[in-house]
Amino acid sequence: xxxxxxxxxxxxxxxxxxxxxxxxxxxxxxxxxxxxxxxxxxxxxxxxxxxxxxxxxxxxxxxxxxxxxxxxxxxxxxxxxxxxxxxxxxxxxxxxxxxxxxxxxxxxxxxxxx
Amino acid sequence: xxxxxxxxxxxxxxxxxxxxxxxxxxxxxxxxxxxxxxxxxxxxxxxxxxxxxxxxxxxxxxxxxxxxxxxxxxxxxxxxxxxxxxxxxxxxxxxxxxxxxxxxxxxxxxxxx
Numbered sequence: 001x002x003x004x005x006x007x008x009x010x011x012x013x014x015x016x017x018x019x020x021x022x023x024x025x026x027x028x029x030x031x032x033x034x035x036x037x038x039x040x041x042x043x044x045x046x047x048x049x050x051x052x053x054x055x056x057x058x059x060x061x062x063x064x065x066x067x068x069x070x071x072x073x074x075x076x077x078x079x080x081x082x083x084x085x086x087x088x089x090x091x092x093x094x095x096x097x098x099x100x101x102x103x104x105x106x107x108x109x110x111x112x113x114x
Numbered sequence: 115x116x117x118x119x120x121x122x123x124x125x126x127x128x129x130x131x132x133x134x135x136x137x138x139x140x141x142x143x144x145x146x147x148x149x150x151x152x153x154x155x156x157x158x159x160x161x162x163x164x165x166x167x168x169x170x171x172x173x174x175x176x177x178x179x180x181x182x183x184x185x186x187x188x189x190x191x192x193x194x195x196x197x198x199x200x201x202x203x204x205x206x207x208x209x210x211x212x213x214x215x216x217x218x219x220x221x222x223x224x225x226x227x
Contacts, residue, residue: 044218100145104156
């Protein structure tokens with residue numbers, strides 16, 4: 001059974017700091033991994049999608065890496081801003097998953113202090 | 115604008131009543147999903163549909179029902195059989211194919227008292 005874990009559950013950093021969010025999964029047989037952002041009381045916004053054949057993806061100040069063999073992904077946020085404060089969720093899609101459904105971690109709640 | 119809409123944003127019901135949550139998308143996506151989110155937990159899949167008139171149970175389907183009569187619409191009914199219906203419900207959609215990501219709607223917060 002695929003399990004996805006995100007540590008830490010919460011993180012507080014001063015503005016301007018570079019930071020890394022971690023995501024680990026127990027089964028390396030995945031199609032892809034997706035990182036999302038969720039603001040309080042809102043839906044999920046897709047940030048980055050990494051296919052199983054890729055090592056990393058970049059979008060602006062965000063960089064996501066994937067190491068399938070070790071079951072790990074990281075989301076790197078450069079020069080953090082108060083507007084980055086949100087909960088960040090990672091989710092994997094398994095190879096034997098015909099429906100495209102995602103298995104989610106519990107999220108890391110990020111607070112960036114001015 | 116293309117996207118996914120969910121209505122209403124907030125919904126209040128008395129225990130024992132069925133309630134239907136709406137999800138509509140104009141992205142021309144084939145697959146649609148319903149997830150449930152509880153405080154401090156990740157999302158859990160309730161039902162999903164890959165094509166019109168077909169749907170599959172997810173991990174926590176008991177006490178829920180769905181229909182997929184149109185490509186654009188995937189309503190979720192929370193029945194009185196669902197023991198803990200109070201939660202935040204999220205609808206998502208995706209193009210068919212392995213390379214595509216899921217897009218989410220704004221969610222509906224259901225409170226049952």
